[in-house]
Amino acid sequence: AQRVTQPEKLLSVFKGAPVELKCNYSYSGSPELFWYVQYSRQRLQLLLRHISRESIKGFTADLNKGETSFHLKKPFAQEEDSAMYYCALLNYGQNFVFGPGTRLSVLP
Amino acid sequence: GAGVSQSPRYKVAKRGQDVALRCDPISGHVSLFWYQQALGQGPEFLTYFQNEAQLDKSGLPSDRFFAERPEGSVSTLKIQRTQQEDSAVYLCASSFRLDRGDSAKNIQYFGAGTRLSVL
Numbered sequence: 299a300q301r302v303t304q305p306e307k308l309l310s311v312f313k314g315a316p317v318e319l320k321c322n323y324s325y326s327g328s329p330e331l332f333w334y335v336q337y338s339r340q341r342l343q344l345l346l347r348h349i350s351r352e353s354i355k356g357f358t359a360d361l362n363k364g365e366t367s368f369h370l371k372k373p374f375a376q377e378e379d380s381a382m383y384y385c386a387l388l389n390y391g392q393n394f395v396f397g398p399g400t401r402l403s404v405l406p
Numbered sequence: 407g408a409g410v411s412q413s414p415r416y417k418v419a420k421r422g423q424d425v426a427l428r429c430d431p432i433s434g435h436v437s438l439f440w441y442q443q444a445l446g447q448g449p450e451f452l453t454y455f456q457n458e459a460q461l462d463k464s465g466l467p468s469d470r471f472f473a474e475r476p477e478g479s480v481s482t483l484k485i486q487r488t489q490q491e492d493s494a495v496y497l498c499a500s501s502f503r504l505d506r507g508d509s510a511k512n513i514q515y516f517g518a519g520t521r522l523s524v525l
Contacts, residue, residue, distance in 0.1 A: 334516075341409075341517065341518045341519070342497065342499075342516040343515075343516065344515075347513070384449070393439070393451045394439065394449075395451065396448035396449045396450070396451075398447055398448045399447070399448045
C-alpha cells in the first residue's frame, strides 16, 4: 500500500540555520511527489513538486528512489518559514496520499 | 473569487444529525477531491471526481458518507447520522485534471475547509 511518513512532528531551528524536513514513501511504481505548506490561518498550498526540480522560497527537495525519500531542505531558515509542511504522493490510482505533517518552528 | 470555496466554514451538529458540506472548485478544473483532516493529522483522502464521475471513493469511512458532483462543478459531501468521530476539518481540492504526462495539471488547489464538530 502507498504510504508517506514524516518522522518529526515538530522541528525547531534557529533563524539562519539549515533545515531538513524528512519524508519517506512506499510506492510500487514511479512516484510523483509534492511538498505542501500551510502557514498560520491560511489554506494548504503547493510549495514544490519533484518533477519541476525547482527551488521555491529557497527550499529544494530531491527524489531519492534508492532511499525512497523526498526530504525538503533549506540552507538558511527564516522566521517566515514557520508553518506546517506536508509531503504528498500522487498515486496514479488517482488519489493523493499525504504524510502526517511536520511543524517547523524557526526561532529568532 | 478565483480560488476553491467551501461552505460553511464551521458546522456544529448534534450526534445523529445529517450534514451537507459544499465545495465550489476553480472554474475549469476537472478533478475534485475531498479529504478529512483530524486534529494533528495530515489530510486523509476520501473521494475523487473527474467531472461528474466519482472515480474513487475508497477513502469514505462508512456508508454514512456520500459525495456527489452532479453537473461536474459544485460538489457536496453528505454525512448521515453524524457521530463524534466524524469531527474533523473537511478539505476540498481541485486540479485541472490528473495527468501522468503533465505534472502541472496535478497541482491541487485547496479550499479553506469546513470544521465539523459533532456534539
